[in-house]
Every structure is written in structure tokens, then in C-alpha cells.
Amino acid sequence: MKASKQIFGMFSAVVLVAFFGTACAESFPEKTGYLIDSRGNVVKNAYGECWRTGYWTPAMAIEECDPDLVLKKVPTSAEPTSSAPAPVIAPPPPPPVSAPAPAPAKPVVQVRFNAETLFDFDRAVVKPEGQKILDEKIVASMKIYPEVAMLIIVGHADRIGTEAYNQNLSERRANAVKAYLVKQGIPAERMKASGKGESDPDPEANTMQACKGLRGNRLIACLQPDRRVTVESQKRTPE
Structure with a gap:
């Protein structure tokens, strides 16, 4: 009896996938990594997990379904992170001070x-x-x-x-x-x-x-x- 229920549950899931896959294939003919309903939302199971299609690859991962597989944005040199301290630029040295020239002799008055x-x-x-x-x-x-x-x-x-x-x-x-x-x-x-x-x-x-x-x-x-x-x-x- 227990085995029959398991077989029935697996059969239901296959039917559900086939149903949504057919429906979505008609609405969204392009190959997608996740099952999409007629409103464009990702289809999820009772546990909140996204249904993947047969075309799914890790490169198709999205933040909503597989956040751990989504490539994180690496900051470029044009976008410095806040943790990196700004370089300290030393002020230029003061110009050398030359000794004043001796005052010339004044004309006799x-x-x-x-x-x-x-x-x-x-x-x-x-x-x-x-x-x-x-x-x-x-x-x-x-x-x-x-x-x-x-x-x-x-x-x-x-x-x-x-x-x-x-x-x-x-x-x-x-x-x-x-x-x-x-x-x-x-x-x-x-x-x-x-x-x-x-x-x-x-x-x-x-x-x-x-x-x-x-x-x-x-x-x-x-x-x-x-x-x-x-x-x-x-x-x-x-x-």
C-alpha cells in the first residue's frame, strides 16, 4: 500500500511537470532554465523550490532560485571598495630657503x-x-x-x-x-x-x-x- 502511494506521488509530479512544461513551452517558446507560468513567474513546489527545466544549466541560475550559483559581481578598479583605504599623498617638500643676499652699501649722504x-x-x-x-x-x-x-x-x-x-x-x-x-x-x-x-x-x-x-x-x-x-x-x- 505504501509503495502504491509513492508511485502515485511520483506519477502526479511527472504529470504536473509535463502539464506546466507544455503550457509554458507554448507561452515561452525560448529555452529557459526554470519552469515559468503564464504570468511569467517561476513555478515553485510546496517547499518553495523552483522547478528546473531540462534545459537548465548552472549558467542559467538566478538569484531567486539558486543564489549560491549566481556569480557575484567583482568590483573593478573603477569601483573601489569602501574597505580599501585611500592612498595618502605626501605634501611636496617646501622650497629651499636661500640665505638673503647681503645688503649693498648705501650711498653716502x-x-x-x-x-x-x-x-x-x-x-x-x-x-x-x-x-x-x-x-x-x-x-x-x-x-x-x-x-x-x-x-x-x-x-x-x-x-x-x-x-x-x-x-x-x-x-x-x-x-x-x-x-x-x-x-x-x-x-x-x-x-x-x-x-x-x-x-x-x-x-x-x-x-x-x-x-x-x-x-x-x-x-x-x-x-x-x-x-x-x-x-x-x-x-x-x-x-
């Missing part, structure tokens, strides 16, 4: 030199320390700026001693500065040297009032601003 910077006391010979200062302040500038046509060199003295002596000392000091500059390559015709003795005290120091009543070394120290040499430039006039 007016330079004031204390007499003690250039000369020993009561002397008119330029000291080595004074020569170095003249090189930095005057010589370098005159060689760079040819538009400076003339240097006016003026010597000054304090009021200690006779007026004639101070006049002579101021002239000798101005000429000593000019002679040194000539040795350094500055043409003599581009310089004029003169002395004013004690007639032109330093206007900023106002020694006439500041040193009033002083004697000896205190007076010598107070009158120091009056003992000086100034160098002033005159630009070349256009012809």
Missing part, C-alpha cells in the same frame, strides 16, 4: 666721525681702526654709486688752545682722511677737504652751555662732540 675714532689725541694720522671704518662707510659706497660726484670732507676742533692752532689741526685731519681715500682708489678730484677749526661746535651737543665752567680732563671729555670730521656727498648734476 652725511657721515659724522668722532675725532677719537679716526685719530689719536692732538694728531692728524688716521689710525688703523679709523681706516677700517672709512673702508666700510665711505670707500665701499663710493665704488658702488658713481652718481656721487663729490665728497665734501670737513674737519672740526674744540675750543681748547688757540684759534689758529685749532684751524690748522682741523684742516690737517680733513686732508688726512682725503689722502687715505685716494690710496683706496677714490679719485682726488671727487673730493674736497677743508677745516673749520673751533668755529662750528656740534649743534646737538651745545657744548657752549653744557661745558660751561668745566676745567682740565672734564672739559676735554665734555668737548668731545666738537672734535669731529664730517663727510657729505654731492650728487652728479645732469649735463
Whole structure:
């Protein structure tokens, strides 16, 4: 009896497949991998399994019936996965910083030199320390700026001693500065040297009032601003 039921069930299934296969073959003449009803839906059994046709191959598998056989879409290089971190691009190195070029010497306008910077006391010979200062302040500038046509060199003295002596000392000091500059390559015709003795005290120091009543070394120290040499430039006039 049990064997008869099994035979009957198998017979029914064969009949069902044959029926739907005939019906679907009429509606969908193309070869399909699954049994399709008249509405275009895949036919399934009582367990929700899709009925395969005799044409079925793994290549015909669909997601609805055989999801394990469907080829998964492999992401291409144009579609990066979210798990892959974006490449880190290092910023370009900063441009090298070159050392600033030394500032060129400025043209002479007016330079004031204390007499003690250039000369020993009561002397008119330029000291080595004074020569170095003249090189930095005057010589370098005159060689760079040819538009400076003339240097006016003026010597000054304090009021200690006779007026004639101070006049002579101021002239000798101005000429000593000019002679040194000539040795350094500055043409003599581009310089004029003169002395004013004690007639032109330093206007900023106002020694006439500041040193009033002083004697000896205190007076010598107070009158120091009056003992000086100034160098002033005159630009070349256009012809």
C-alpha cells in the first residue's frame, strides 16, 4: 500500500511537470532554465523550490532560485571598495630657503666721525681702526654709486688752545682722511677737504652751555662732540 502511494506521488509530479512544461513551452517558446507560468513567474513546489527545466544549466541560475550559483559581481578598479583605504599623498617638500643676499652699501649722504675714532689725541694720522671704518662707510659706497660726484670732507676742533692752532689741526685731519681715500682708489678730484677749526661746535651737543665752567680732563671729555670730521656727498648734476 505504501509503495502504491509513492508511485502515485511520483506519477502526479511527472504529470504536473509535463502539464506546466507544455503550457509554458507554448507561452515561452525560448529555452529557459526554470519552469515559468503564464504570468511569467517561476513555478515553485510546496517547499518553495523552483522547478528546473531540462534545459537548465548552472549558467542559467538566478538569484531567486539558486543564489549560491549566481556569480557575484567583482568590483573593478573603477569601483573601489569602501574597505580599501585611500592612498595618502605626501605634501611636496617646501622650497629651499636661500640665505638673503647681503645688503649693498648705501650711498653716502652725511657721515659724522668722532675725532677719537679716526685719530689719536692732538694728531692728524688716521689710525688703523679709523681706516677700517672709512673702508666700510665711505670707500665701499663710493665704488658702488658713481652718481656721487663729490665728497665734501670737513674737519672740526674744540675750543681748547688757540684759534689758529685749532684751524690748522682741523684742516690737517680733513686732508688726512682725503689722502687715505685716494690710496683706496677714490679719485682726488671727487673730493674736497677743508677745516673749520673751533668755529662750528656740534649743534646737538651745545657744548657752549653744557661745558660751561668745566676745567682740565672734564672739559676735554665734555668737548668731545666738537672734535669731529664730517663727510657729505654731492650728487652728479645732469649735463
